[in-house]
Amino acid sequence: MNWDDLRIIAAVRDEGTYAGASARLRIDETTVGRRLARIQRDLGVPLFEAADGLRRPTRHCEAVLEHVGAMAAHVAAIDLLRESQPGPVGRLRIASTSSVAEELLAPRAAKFLGDNPGLTLQFLTSSENVKFSRWQADLAIRLRKPEKGDFTISKLAEVRLYFFEPVEAADTASIVCAYPDELDAIPEQQFLRARRLKAARCVTDNVRIIRTMISSHQAIGVLPEHNCGSLLADRSLRATLLPKRRDVWLLVQNHLKRDPATRLTIAWVRHCFKDVPHG
CATH class of the missing domain: 1.10.10.10 (Winged helix-like DNA-binding domain superfamily/Winged helix DNA-binding domain)
Incomplete structure (x- = not known):
């Protein structure tokens, strides 16, 4: 009933x-x-x-x-x-990779929630894409453009990518850090393949692991700019800007496009990416 x-x-x-x-x-x-x-x-x-x-x-x-x-x-x-409650009220589920949530969204979430007491954010972090057709999330941030789907999609940014390698050659070859085979189409993997560095000995979809390996000065790999942290200032590392960037896409459930809480959250997500270069 x-x-x-x-x-x-x-x-x-x-x-x-x-x-x-x-x-x-x-x-x-x-x-x-x-x-x-x-x-x-x-x-x-x-x-x-x-x-x-x-x-x-x-x-x-x-x-x-x-x-x-x-x-x-x-x-x-x-x-x-x-x-x-002043302003919109609602609970929004945002799906993204852990690195996007940790590096771009979380640092700005406290102020956003403080300014909007009627809103609640639920972060769904995974390297796997949520099933929008099953309403597993309200918004999603993806690093690859979906081919089709019943949702609204727009570009958030084009992320710069950096290839890191030690400045001084070590006695042994540097450990190559790469992404799993199912991510072969991303620019990071294409660059490593062009440099004939595909024979990786560290394979992961977790960029924090790659960043930690690079910071040891014994490994090489490619990172998105927002995940580089202090590596760009490390004089023991050589950072090469890749010619190709990685697109970031925002997906929104169609039935939420005009919802005030959703519109406010979309504006906040775009603000989180405002320092990431566009087109």
Whole structure:
């Protein structure tokens, strides 16, 4: 039983007729009668008796309506809570890689949530893409453009990429850090393949691992600019800017495009990427 069913019981009690309940709820009178019959069948007890052209509530109905009244009070309290919050109210699920969430979103999230007390953000971090068709997330930040899908997509940025290698040659060959084979199409892998550095001895989709390996001055690899940290200032490392950049895409569920909380969150996500070069 859902809240709409319970509202029908209350409307028939208050109005006394199916026609009155229909006008109050703005649904067809036939629908009121059909749904009320189903509710009574599901409960196994009669809720109304016909008397003098009106529908009179039975004792079973009065018992049900006591609970309906309590639920209505809770609904009203929730509405007041929403109205008491300044600005939009909502809970948004944002899917992204761990590195994007940690390096770009998290440092700016506290201020955003502090400025918007009605909002809640849930970060879903994984190297696997969420299934938008199954509504696993409301927004998603992807480093590869989806070929198709029932969502709105727009470019957030074009991320610069840097290839790092030790300045001084070591006694042994530097360890090559690369991404898994399923990511062969990304610019990082294409660059390593062009340099004939595909024979990697450290394979991972976690950029923090690659950054840590590079900082040891015994490994080479490619990192997005927002993950480079202090490596660009490390004089023991040579940083080469790759000619090709990596696109970052924002996916939004279509039904949320005009939702105030979603629009505010989209603007914040774009602000998080404002220092990342575009086109």
